[in-house]
Amino acid sequence: MNRKSADIVVIGGGVVGCATAFELARLGCRNVVLVERNTIASGSTGRCGAGVRQQFGTELNCVLAREAVRIFEHMDEYLDYEPGVEFRQSGYLMLAYSDQQWEQFQRNVELERSLEIDVDMLTAEGAREIVPFLNLEGMVGATFCQTDGHANPFHTAFAYAQAAKRLGAEILTHTSVVDIEVENNKIQAVVTDKGRIATSAVVNCAGAYSAKIAAMAGIDLPVWGERHQILITEPVEAMMGPMVISFHHDFYCQQTPHGSFIMGIGMPGEPRGFNIRSSVDFLEGMARTVMKILPPLGNLRVVRQWAGLYDMSPDAQPILGECPPVERFYNANGFSGHGFMVSPIVGRAMAELIMLGKPSIDISKLDAGRFERGELVFEPAVVG
């Protein structure tokens, strides 16, 4: 390793780390080093469901998602990425299966509309006009937001990484962080298996491994890994536009631009940990659930299944910001299954916080200190 020092070390080459490194460089930080133990997008980013939605139940989540969508809409030009990140605004259709859930959806829509997010409320029959083969049994209603959609997580991460490099950031793949030297609450260096990088600032974007990174700096961070699984089918002709989500079934399913259907369900009782093996019981549970909600998909063949980790936090919300008592140790983790979709705005907000002292979006409620203060931010709309 040639480098001996950096202004800022970003730990983690997922989409959040890559976006943060790019935005730091864009704001004039010329000496950014990103350290990734494997390759770009090799962890949770490359294993995620690729959805981008703005339909949330807290104001902060709605605003973060809305701003992320605004960046996604022009990302290919913004990052000058010729292959394109494949952002498609084919909408999210969210299904309600009880009166209580429907009331929550109505409150969410009221909030979303107040924040300039255009969401329709539909009857079950109205939902069927969007997805004609939807099984309406037990459904009370649905909400639909056309500007929600999906993007290619690999290309998004690669686009940020390449753009960061063009602005002078250095990206070290196949490099593991083994220690963070801290003296009197001041960061001295990040020690890797390839050498020591003297620095005074760290951004912890290590996903499910963020607690391990924080512990190296003497910080107790309440973030843990939780396995979630996905399968993908053979490609077929376009037959379903939006992402279909049901909190009742803990289910989501979307047809990708490539033609294959990608889908996931939550598995009850999944233990904390770093297990990313796929399981047969997921395959069976998934197959039964999707055939209940979208019966014709039973005729498709599964070509691949895989697993990845959610980086869970105690209130299933991201942890963003500086982490006292250690100075200039910043967290951008704990996304709990919603990291990819907000990564563009998170990267920007983190860079603004670090370089300008104040981000353009107030993320102060999402600091790690909220757990000690008892100010948890519960999001009612979480799936998978």
Next chain:
Amino acid sequence: MTEGPERHDDDVIVCRCEDVTLGEIRRLISEGYHTIDEIKRISRAGMGQCQGRTCRHLIARELARALGVPQEEVEMPMFRPPTRPVLISTIARGEGDE
């Protein structure tokens, strides 16, 4: 984008499921994508019906040549289940248990 010199076999299809050519693989290697997994993620080579049964070895050979290492040192990606494409309706019947 960095382009390597054109070669006579650049048009050869390496991944038949996803129509990826040898030339595209070579271009990605020259751009710095140095693992089979990275090449798969950016080009879809190996993501189709056969799950890379043929192309992963061809890509490994190309990587070995470009990086000057023996082919057995090129890391193979995980084979992901199911081994062959299976109908969702078949899986839903739980025949995996029998």
